[in-house]
Amino acid sequence: MSAYVIDSALFRDQFSTAATRSIFSDEQTVQKWLDVEAALARVQARLGIIPQHAADEIQAKARVELIDLAELKQEMDRTSHPIVPLLRAMKKVCDGDTGEFIHWGATTQDIVDTGTVLQVKEALEQIESNYRRAHAHVIALAERHRDQTMAGRSHGQQALPITFGFKAAVWAAEIGRNLERLRQMKERVLVGQFSGAVGTLAALGGQGIEVQEALFKELDLACPEICWHVARDGMAELACVLAICTSTAGKIAHEVYSLQKTETAELEEPFTMGKVGSSTMPHKRNPPACEGIVAISRVVRSTVALGLEGMMAEHERDKIVLQTEREFISRLCCMADAAFAKLAYVTAGLTVRGNNMERNLSVQKGLLLSEAVMMKLGDHLGRQEAHELVYEICMDVFEQGGTFKDGLLANPTIARHLKPEDIDRMLDPQAYTGAAGLFVDRVVASHRGATT
Structure with a gap:
């Protein structure tokens, strides 16, 4: 049974992709927690903090398939805690007393935050791949239709002639800036968390910083300057940047939607026989993919408020933050990826009706x-x-x-x-298209290499 569109067997592919759903599945969430615990044990064994045989056993048993997820769920409900039940489950499957060395010097939020960052890292690779595909298709549209004259519009009215290549080049440049935002964001978002109970690593004595640095080298994450238990600007930035990126997708999709209107008929999203536009009007050829992108972009923009709310954390630890982020981060990434996958589909197969563009000029x-x-x-x-x-x-x-x-x-x-x-x-x-063609050339030359 499902109660939300991302989990719905009927609707999930309209609001997410199989790849991002898998990344944020219960199995992968628990596996990421185990990955962090195993990496911590490996590092601490190398530094002589815990026995090597204990680290080897923890590494061998840090597999989600060895954990009874139904029992884990029951214990999480009973204890109102996400990690303690997992530690108890791990202790059961580890031989001898090796389970006593799991989670040495860590706190729950270290594991949860770092696990989430590992999931976000995988999700961003998927998201960026689909966005780059869309970028490449839009660049191709700009180049192919460099000189296809059409009416430029302002305030919803015809204004001056432009070319469709020029319009597509504006889209391409905006996506290019967004890809740069995604790249720049990673150095602030893909940062691990290992700071102990209140951020001082007191439990590890003089070896805390050494363990922290080695752990994030092991996990291929950036090491924080200081703990970010209650400094959630990174996750807020993730929400803001993905909202900007999906808003661009939504804007492009809405433009296709608008120019597909019967009276204009200059563009049309891909159509194949079998798609149905209406239960009562057989003639309808609607733009469902574009409508979906616009709808998703609205949902993602609404998530920015939750991301910013997460910054309002109290003292040195605040579980409210984790509860809030647990709800929106997976949804944010799943929906952003779906928007970009749909945009890649639309731009790859977009029909450009040059004859209608020229007709509308008069x-x-x-x-x-x-x-x-x-x-x-x-x-x-x-x-x-x-x-x-x-x-x-x-x-x-x-x-x-x-x-x-x-x-x-x-x-x-x-x-x-x-x-x-x-x-x-x-x-x-x-x-009277001015420098439209030259602007297209500039954008194509600047952005083509960025799509690879």
Whole structure:
């Protein structure tokens, strides 16, 4: 039985991926705790703190398949504690008295935090892989459609001509910055925790820092300057950065969603026979993948508040923090990965309808090029006076009908300064995309190598 979408057999693949679900499964959570305990024992044996034979036995038995998870769950409920029942279970499976040397000098939060960081590390590898796939597809779109003219829009209205390659290049540059954010974040997030009861490592005497440094070298994690039991800025940053990354995915998906509307029909997410858009309208070809990405991005953004709440920890230890993070970190990573996997799917198979883009350039009967006319006329009248004159002509076209060209040709002031052939040239959308192509070239050259 499941009560949440990530665990639902029906809905889980819409909100997560099998890879990230596996990383945060109960089995892998317990295994990561055991991995930390085993690494700690190995390090302490090398330093002469515990017997080598005890470390060898702990290493051999630190396998989740040797733990009865149903019994572990019962004991966790009975004790209201996550790690003590595990230590007792490990002691049972270890030979002789070797189980007495598990968890030497550690505290529960050391194991839980470091286990979580190990899970986050694996999840980020998966997340980044899918995001890079999407990045590569978007770069390819920008290059392929470098010169495909379409209407640029502002405030939901047609504004000036751009190219679809330019639009895709803006997406690519933003994803590239987000990949850099992910990279930079790791040095602050992928940090182990081994600090003892209140962070001073007092239980290990003079060897505490030596054990700590060796432990995180063993686990391939960064060593903290000082304990972060109640300094949760790293997990808050994880939430914020993944929210930024998924918001970019959501923005791109919503743009595809918007440009797939029937009246526009410039883009379409991948479609295969068998997909159904409606139980009652057989003709519908909806954008479900894009809708899913947008929905996930909203859920992930809402998680930022929980990440920041986790920073409000009290004194030297605060279990409320762990309870909060236990709920949102797995959800955050699972949903982010799902968003990026869906984005990679959409961008890999995106249909770009160039004919419809060109058709839509003439929807406003030439008004899309009002700036071009205004700037040319400004050479003769001054920019402000030219704006007023072109504005009046445009508004007349809106209200009375006709074309922008007809309105220009009928105006005596325009006729004194612009020839009909000049007006024809200025009303060519392909001739007024500015440096769009050069910006595409710049982005493609800058980002192509970053996708590998």
